[in-house]
Amino acid sequence: DQxxxxxxxxxxxxxxxxxxxxxxxxxxxxxYFLWYKKYPAEGPTxxxxxxxxxxxxxxxxxxxxLNKSAKHLSLHIVPSQxxxxxxxxxxxxxxxxxxxxxxxxxxxxLP
Amino acid sequence: ExxxxxxxxxxxxxxxxxxxxxxxxxxxxxxFYWYRQILGQKVEFLVSFYNNEISEKSEIFDDQFSVxxxxxxxFTLKIRSTKLEDSAMYFCASTEWTGxxxxxxxxxxxxxxxx
Numbered sequence: 001d002q003x004x005x006x007x008x009x010x011x012x013x014x015x016x017x018x019x020x021x022x023x024x025x026x027x028x029x030x031x032y033f034l035w036y037k038k039y040p041a042e043g044p045t046x047x048x049x050x051x052x053x054x055x056x057x058x059x060x061x062x063x064x065x066l067n068k069s070a071k072h073l074s075l076h077i078v079p080s081q082x083x084x085x086x087x088x089x090x091x092x093x094x095x096x097x098x099x100x101x102x103x104x105x106x107x108x109x110l111p
Numbered sequence: 112e113x114x115x116x117x118x119x120x121x122x123x124x125x126x127x128x129x130x131x132x133x134x135x136x137x138x139x140x141x142x143f144y145w146y147r148q149i150l151g152q153k154v155e156f157l158v159s160f161y162n163n164e165i166s167e168k169s170e171i172f173d174d175q176f177s178v179x180x181x182x183x184x185x186f187t188l189k190i191r192s193t194k195l196e197d198s199a200m201y202f203c204a205s206t207e208w209t210g211x212x213x214x215x216x217x218x219x220x221x222x223x224x225x226x
Binding site: 102 | 117142153154155169202208215216218219
């Protein structure tokens, strides 16, 4: 039962270009969405979040877009930098306090 | 910057043995969590803990699992009789609940290997 889906297991982007990571969800009760970044041998690190009452949230190079009607969100990173190479997890929560994670997308930033 | 810490970083155990994984959440946080990630799979919620009791648990968190906050700083996950399929990375997380926002901060994980 995949409530949060990241259909691209990996993505390669040239340094300086825009990285777009996509995520779909099925549970309409989700009201808070998060993106986590994970380096090898480390725990997930919170990156950016968005409440369901918004459709966009921006923090520096990172922007998250939410399309509630399509149950879709995306993370834009611009410009992409070498240190952005990591696994990115899309996650969601409802009124419960647990977070449901997607399977992750491995982002490779190419020189 | 405050961070969640976990010990040990790697635990190897024999099937059927008990293991205790330890976590020190961020000091002013009130909500604590355990997640696990089996190799190649997604991060999965195990249990949440608030006010010295479990607030929610997943189907994975069966009678073999227990959590405890034995003192004011540690938060532990015990697996009573480990199985091969318990081999995974176990992540502890904590959050200062801010009324609908749930930015959980994760520790570096403990890799559990059951032989």
